[in-house]
Amino acid sequence: MRVSVPGLPQAILSAQSSAQKISPSEAIIRLAEFIGKGDVAVLTGAGVSVDSGIRAYRGNDGRYMNPNYQPIFYHELIDPTEKGHLFRQRYWLRSYLGYPSVRDALPNTTHFALAALQHTSHIRRLITQNVDGLHQKALKQKAGHHWGPARLQNEVLELHGTLHRVHCRRGHAVDRDTFQDWLSATNPRWQEFSDELERTSSKPRTNPDGDVDVEHMGISYSDFVVPDCPSCSMEDHENKIHKPEVIFFGESIPQHIKHRSFIDVERCDKLLLIGTTLATYSAFRLLKHALELKKPVMLLNVGPTRADGIPGVDKIDIASGAVMREVARAIMCGVSSFLVVATNATNPRGTQAHENSIVKDMLESGIVNPPSDDR
Template sequence: MTEAHAELVEFIHQYPRLLVLTGAGISTDSGIPDYRDQQGQWKRQQPVQHPDFMRCEHTRKRYWGRSLVGWPVMRDALPNPAHNALAQLEQLGHVSLLVTQNVDGLHQRAGSHRVVDLHGRSDRVVCMSCDYRCSRNDTHRRSAELNPDFTHYTAATAPDGDADLEVDFSRFRIPECHRCGGILKPDVVFFGDNVPKQRVVNALDALEAADGLLVIGSSLMVYSGFRFCRKAQEWNKPIAALTLGKTRADALLSLKLNASITPLLQAALHGLNAQ
């Protein structure tokens, strides 16, 4: 067991009931790109902003047009061994709640049950006028039927079902709500929008009852995640972070593991089982 593995095992032993907060870094081994580099800077143009999506038809055309290329990559992604390790840690009683900033649903598919999808789920779509809900696959299929010429494009995959596609989107036909003709949007919290209050309350209640906080694969540059570190510090909860590169909470950490996520989690799980 390496020093990093031993440190993580010791942290879990010392603080056995953890609130775990995960970010994009845990899903990169599933083929889903992340947003930021190891310095916490954007790797590409910033994602769509909620106010822009709601008020600008061209932004919606561009979003759904790019999704025709990017969504299948996210839809078809499978849990990786890091997701599986956290599901097993939950079974062992070490994860009181898993709060994820990701919208890919991979924690649930790996077998985790106590999960808060802080930013929602990308496999669901909601009407912003009447609250009608449907599956993302249904909306994706309708988009393809309305825009057969766009189904032939290819582009590099971007985070959260996006793609680095730059074409003329002016002729793209946006699928509308079946019920009222309103604006359809993935049931996720876009940048510039607010996380629903009850999700935050539930997660903070679990953090207050937990022994410590373990952050995995997040730079914590977005306040919706960083707030949990602030609260953990306020409540004198130890904080460990397993992520490559800097985080916004580096000054608050009890333990920083700047290492690859999957092998370290697997090794730590093996160490816990052995003990």
């Protein structure tokens, strides 16, 4: 089986950017007009979570920041042979050490700006490629009594799954924190090692999927124990094959998720892409679908993307964290009056943002803590 890690074509990486260089204030007005006039669906990628301290796969040049990146593929993780067991030891040790960074990550200003726009129904459909759960965390943190599980599931679609749940080969599911406890109980030495990393703030480089690079530390996976599934044991089955509810390279997206993502695009008037290079086809085909349906498309991303040069895509080359909070404020007060209101200290910056305490809190919240280059 031949499976490759998706990337951007060399022709795109080598080409000059087609995005016109504009100021943040111009970008804010254009984005606010795009979102504020019509039913908009939003598709987010790893770039949205960078300010939360979660490293993106690719840098501003569109290339993988770790050129030696070697993910575990789906067929390797579920392989029932001894070779598959070795792959699972590698995956689960790296994920065991990396998951706490994703679990403890906090929503940033972009997450909260999008949450405010969802809460006020300016954005009705949000599709995310991210598996970190930060969009949901932003909504629950500030408006949890309005955003129960059913509404979150209806209005936030996790295209590539989530790190926060695990299931065994026979379908028994468990939340990730419980699975982390199982891993700690069967690997006390590694729990001590993980605790030491936390105490010394020596956290290894963490990818958006919670996987970490530990080879340079001279670590061997040979003594890492992947526990049996307790539910399978109660049914007299031995089963050590577990998988996070994340779509791995080489794995198909469930048909109901794929169908829902197409329906979300079909039901919107416009599509806004934020923080994504569209390197994975599961995201790129949603762009293609929107264009086939003649829907306006805007892309907010720093650096090359798979959409560069495609007619019908209006690209803004600016980081989302630099503009999205002000975009939300502009929409709340009406785009036409934004420039006047924003420069008048005696007026509130946004009618809904001023009158709605939840929205006001959202637009004053969010960390800005991007990972350093050496982490």
